[in-house]
Amino acid sequence: RVIAPGAVHVPGWLSLEQQRWIAARFVEWTQGPVPLRAAMLPGGHPMSVRTVCLGWHWQPYMYTREAFDVNGRRVLDFPDWMVRLGRKALFEAYGDEGEAANYAPDTALVNFYDDAAKMGMHQDKDEKSRAPVVSLSIGDSCVFRFGNTATRNKPYTDVELSSGDLFVFGGASRFAFHGVTKVLPGTAPEGCGLPGGRINITMRVTGMS
Ligand code: MD5
Numbered sequence: 001r002v003i004a005p006g007a008v009h010v011p012g013w014l015s016l017e018q019q020r021w022i023a024a025r026f027v028e029w030t031q032g033p034v035p036l037r038a039a040m041l042p043g044g045h046p047m048s049v050r051t052v053c054l055g056w057h058w059q060p061y062m063y064t065r066e067a068f069d070v071n072g073r074r075v076l077d078f079p080d081w082m083v084r085l086g087r088k089a090l091f092e093a094y095g096d097e098g099e100a101a102n103y104a105p106d107t108a109l110v111n112f113y114d115d116a117a118k119m120g121m122h123q124d125k126d127e128k129s130r131a132p133v134v135s136l137s138i139g140d141s142c143v144f145r146f147g148n149t150a151t152r153n154k155p156y157t158d159v160e161l162s163s164g165d166l167f168v169f170g171g172a173s174r175f176a177f178h179g180v181t182k183v184l185p186g187t188a189p190e191g192c193g194l195p196g197g198r199i200n201i202t203m204r205v206t207g208m209s
């Protein structure tokens, strides 16, 4: 389950009941002050993935409290239960109790993928922190492409991420290029709480105050 140094994939980490509970929170987040939206890339094209943020709002390529690229409203707070879940995730991935206890994620980017959505190869460099990123998937499976830190091209490893999977990116893998090449429609398990599409939650430490 170690894909590269610091990159740990834990299939089926969330129970179906946890997946369902989180999927219900996702619906609430989308009905909060800032709706799901496709972020506009600097070239003028919207992303195919749609995102709602907690704690801090991400817009390419900065974090703010208010979503001034959407409707100017402040995003929902980062929930305490998610801090606790992030610490459990870090402990599961690395087994270091001290590191897990000190993990303090303060933003989550919650991505929704419909059948046609993809995410191009990129690095996550907008955080002023090297702390690990915790990723949780719910709904349809996808093909996740985990690359290298030097280029967006080969070598890379394609990994199928399915409903309930945990992936932690830390250490040498924190700034690796990565993307989602496709969603696999109709693969969501019965009872995961999402009838179609894929949710990915990424918890991060912004390093902002
Ligand atoms: C997703 N999300 O499935 C992917 C997977 C994103 C994003 O890439 O930026 O929202 S989470 C994978 C990820 C996040 C942060 C760092 C690294 C991977 N990494 O260093 O490989 O929606």
Ligand code: FE
Binding pocket: 122, 123, 124, 178
């Ligand atoms: Fe990313």
